[in-house]
Amino acid sequence: MNPWLIATSTAVAAAAGIAAYGAVHPRAQIFGLTVTRTDSSRKLALTFDDGPNPAITPQLLDLLDRHHARATFFLIGRYVRECPDIVKETIARGHLLGNHTETHPNLFRRSRKEIRIELRLCHDAISHILGSPPKWFRPPFGMRNPWVIPAARELGYRSAMWTLLPGDWLEKPAEWLIPRMQPIADHAQRNLAIAGNSATKATGDILCLHDGSHQKINADRSRTLAALEHWLPRWRDLGLEFVTIDQAVSTPAP
Numbered sequence: 001m002n003p004w005l006i007a008t009s010t011a012v013a014a015a016a017g018i019a020a021y022g023a024v025h026p027r028a029q030i031f032g033l034t035v036t037r038t039d040s041s042r043k044l045a046l047t048f049d050d051g052p053n054p055a056i057t058p059q060l061l062d063l064l065d066r067h068h069a070r071a072t073f074f075l076i077g078r079y080v081r082e083c084p085d086i087v088k089e090t091i092a093r094g095h096l097l098g099n100h101t102e103t104h105p106n107l108f109r110r111s112r113k114e115i116r117i118e119l120r121l122c123h124d125a126i127s128h129i130l131g132s133p134p135k136w137f138r139p140p141f142g143m144r145n146p147w148v149i150p151a152a153r154e155l156g157y158r159s160a161m162w163t164l165l166p167g168d169w170l171e172k173p174a175e176w177l178i179p180r181m182q183p184i185a186d187h188a189q190r191n192l193a194i195a196g197n198s199a200t201k202a203t204g205d206i207l208c209l210h211d212g213s214h215q216k217i218n219a220d221r222s223r224t225l226a227a228l229e230h231w232l233p234r235w236r237d238l239g240l241e242f243v244t245i246d247q248a249v250s251t252p253a254p
């Protein structure tokens with residue numbers, strides 16, 4: 001085979017591999033800067049995607065209150081329009097709202113114009129209730145192309161990804177989900193021990209869970225609630241603080 005053809009096809013394959021990494025990997029920065037961790041090992045940012053969900057979000061708000069936890073909710077615009085009262089209640093309880101697009105498409109396959117419309121519609125839905133524009137965006141499925149993060153930035157957003165995605169949307173029991181959230185405790189034990197022994201400043205986790213489903217409203221996410229009932233007191237006992245994504249990047253380590 002012509003060596004030039006081999007080299008070319010290798011380069012094409014490598015470029016495709018890099019593009020796929022940039023599109024999918026939660027910590028990839030190729031298609032624009034995103035926040036991927038908190039600025040202190042003591043801070044755990046709880047984030048919930050795909051709501052509001054009348055079947056789960058009110059229970060989740062009560063659960064978070066019981067554990068004195070603040071969180072960030074990345075909302076789907078069309079659900080915001082259907083359930084404005086839940087969104088108002090979420091704000092009233094001290095949580096932060098973020099944009100998760102209007103209909104939750106895979107933005108990797110969308111044009112620049114389509115991406116702008118998806119962001120803008122959700123932006124308007126949340127702004128209308130909040131009285132001011134939200135500041136944080138998370139792409140559906142974490143999928144990006146070169147236009148996604150710049151389109152978010154045009155509307156004034158910073159984009160937030162995650163360190164841990166336990167897969168709470170899967171039809172699995174809480175007994176399956178709970179161990180998949182163990183890495184948060186493992187990181188806390190390791191990093192807080194390091195922070196206690198030296199000047200090393202370790203970062204903390206952003207946990208991505210789901211109080212809703214992009215496929216339908218009123219989805220069952222009771223396993224997510226059960227797993228949080230298990231973990232929130234244990235994480236607190238380890239010295240973790242539950243913060244919004246704003247607080248996650250706002251101050252130096254305590």
Ligand SMILES: [Zn+2]
Nearest residue numbers: 049050140141
């Ligand atoms: Zn989502």
